[in-house]
Amino acid sequence: MDPAFFFIQLLNGLQYGLLLFLVACGLTLIFGILGIINLAHGSFYMIGAYIAWSLASMTGNLALAILLGIPLTVLLGMLLERLLYRHLYARDHLYQVLMTYGLILVFEELRSMVWGDDVHGVAVPAMLSGSIPLTENLSYPVYRLAISGVCLLLAGGLYWLIQKTRLGMMIRAGSTNREMVQALGININLLYTLIFSLGVALAAFAGMIAAPVSSVYPNMGAQVVIICFVVVVIGGIGSVWGALIAAILIGLTDTFGKVLVPEYAGISTYLLMALVLLWRPEGLFKRI
């Protein structure tokens, strides 16, 4: 494999992994703190992509579409947490699986009714539409670099939020002992709503920035959420940093798998999970 080609695949793998991280960190936070297994998390990714597509075709500007779309998804997260998820905190995982599975069906059908079943492309913003030449005939699109950059910024922001702020302290405390947090007079209901909406917004944002690269199509959430489960299992449930490392690992495995052994690429990520399970059944990391 020649170095420039290898370098391009490396960047692709990182970009895919970082995108997965945005979805997976919400999944792992929602599980680690709220105790909910959320199968419908991929639907938020899909909803984000469709919102970006419809707002971008209305305004003609993807950045504006994302700015307008984020508050919508936060609102959606708050509503869902208040109306549905809240009732499942104390219940067995089985019922969480069922309810969120039902939600997937509802979201997919609503998507089909509102936006139809066609595949749509979203234009890359003009500012980022160029590409950087690497050799005479190989170049790398700026937009993909921008995705990786934004994801890294968000990962850094999350680190700051969780480790350095008062809210982050509550989140860390809530992940270890929720009764104690409540007893100390912290409004745990509000905290849960915030965390849930944060997870929804991150997944939807991932869908929005991925839309120009992957295009927008029905059932796009299902594939992402299953891979994100693998990420969460490898990283350790509830661990944001585990999710980051596992997501990059999965991104690279998948990308290089597709290049080296195309027919077995789909299986390679699951084999990686099997290996990690053999070695560490509880995932790589324990702490948030």
Added chain:
Amino acid sequence: MNPKRAWSLPVVLLACLSMLAMFPLVGETFYIQLLTKVMIMAIFAMSLDLLVGYTGLVSLGHAAFYGLAGYVLARVAPQYDSANLWTTLPLALGACAAFALLTGLLVLRTSGVYFIMVTLAFAQMLFFVFHDTPIGGGSDGIYIYARPLAKIGDTTLLNLQDRRIFYWFVLCLMAVVYLFLKRVLNSNFGRALIGIKINEHRLRALGFPTFRYKLASYTLSGALAGLAGYLAAAQFGFVNPEILGWHSSGSVLMMVILGGMGTLHGSILGAFAFILLQEALSNQAWFGDAAAHWQLAMGLFIIIVALLLPRGLMGVSSLFSARAKQESGIE
């Protein structure tokens, strides 16, 4: 259970069984085929109930075994001729049991929410095996042009090509699976499984090798799901990767909960309720244009069941009686 109900259950089940047995004599072809599908799903649901309802392992990847058995039949069947039931059925069940044993060694290292995610992931892995590699025939799948035959010498014992005989064959297998699982669950092995569901630490402290018990339950459950998958592939005449996708696993889990998990006849009831509801909601004669969006109604129904009916349809009556008791207690 009070003595009055102890005899009433077998009577009800026998009555339902005889009504089902007589149905092909009067029913239309469409309904015979629909009920055959329902009974196959009932076998599938019972196999999952062994895991979810009795061993306490919530699997979201059970369709892997269901699909694997179908693919085994599709691969070993001669292209335009019937396969031999005596060889292909044990082969399919054996493949499922082996796959369950192998993946069980890995997935049973985890528990709780990890178990849910890991079973889902392994089913997805198998999905990609059949979707991407040459053995599966891609996303279109493989056609099975003729149903398997059971022959002794040159005489055909069971002509499954006949839809009524296939119906009765499936009905018999459903009854056999039900009685077999009842027997298993009443044995010491079954009691140990129920014990694991309630308190695994205590069982281990009592000296039970709980891992081996769970692995046996997982393997048996996988093989029985394979039986359902084999029958489904024979009925529909094709297999594609979708049959082992997560919607398939989600549906069968829904059937188990809907009927009330931990009661085998509940799984049968759940399969009937789920598939008949699906048929009704997608019936254009009843719902017109809304029938195209039946998934919306189904999704809302599932959400309501998950939020309000923790014990499924079997729990509806006790929901009312419990409320009545509560109300009389308040007075």
